[in-house]
Amino acid sequence: MLIRIFESIYRRLVVYLGIHHYVNYLRRKGVVVGDNFCAFNLNTINIDLSRPSLITIGDNVSVNRNFTILTHDFVSGIFIRCYSDVLPSTGCVRIGNNVRTGQNVTLLKGVTIGDNVFIGANSLVTKDIPSNCIAGGNPCKVIISLDDYYEKRRVACIKEAFDFAKSIQERFHRRPVLLDFREEYTLFIDGTNFYQYPEFHNFMKSQLGVHFDTYIKQHKAMFPSFDEFLAAAGIQ
Template sequence: MVFEKLLKKIVFRSHATSESLISHLRKQGVEIGDNTCFFYPHNVHIDATRPYMLKIGSNVQITRDVSILTHGYDWSVLKGAYGDVLGSCGKVEIGNNVFIGFGATILKGVTIGDNVIIGAGSLVTHDIPANTVAAGCPCKPIMTLSQYYEKRQAAQLDEAYEQYACWRSAHEGTPPPHSISRILLAICGNG
């Protein structure tokens, strides 16, 4: 385990762990709140070319293959066509208690409010208001957080039963691990 951590640190350097990436970004000038986590720090792209233009709040969960960009390179085409370099940048601000799903891209000039879920594969090109679940390409609000909460409450028991049934089918004759049984008991006890 120690060797694995050391190897990870050598190979991925500042992207080896969530803590090392956050420390690195903060040293560059990115503002990052407490309890923020990069689940796969070596598989994210955080544009820190303008660190003073990026703010990530507290309790933000950032998953694999997420890109957050504060600038664009579109000026290179304009330079080729017209000879002018027209810079392209914009502040990105991510609020508190935000989840950014697998493969999402957040473009320059975007503000994401507090208590937001960004769905996997989303391309965030415009601001997303607080207390929203948003997804798509381009990313748009699809429901309020309270609507999503009600939806998850309704689906939770069915999903727990399905997980239990799949385990039983795949591991015939073997009791499910405590983690699966505990989920079912907790849901049924609260139902």
């Protein structure tokens, strides 16, 4: 009993101290956790540590609020009363590299998620999810390949950015400003004009990380400047 109380207090402490301490806590328990694990709300994460050796988390994994991993279930409680027998039920959970989740995602025992996968909000993962895809639902299944979704987003993000710009003007009765578009900078900033926008330098370097140099060399913005982006959106 005292051990459980101490464990509960210690877990709350490492959550309070932040992601670095939480990852070290998982590793000490026996969970394999790769580099650059990120959690948007540690207080709502529920990782089943009754069998930590069954859990493997790859590099560059980012999970959202109310993320859960389960390595066992309690069906044996039904069997005991029906058959006077105990049948254990456990399974590995493996998460590949470069995986992200929306809010309220649960991974059940015995599932593997491949590399380069996004799991949509409110998903219950009951079976393996292959690499390079967008998946979601209850039960979770593949929705679209990563390549196809990338091309779809390249088109859709332009209209969405236009709509966002118009909403600022209509709602707040002002012309949109550069820093309103912290997620949309790729539409008007590339290597040819990067140094014209010092407001974004630190943010871009932080977000892109090791991919920053490649972005600057290869990315071609759809609009030559922020002003031309606004003009295309119909903002005067």
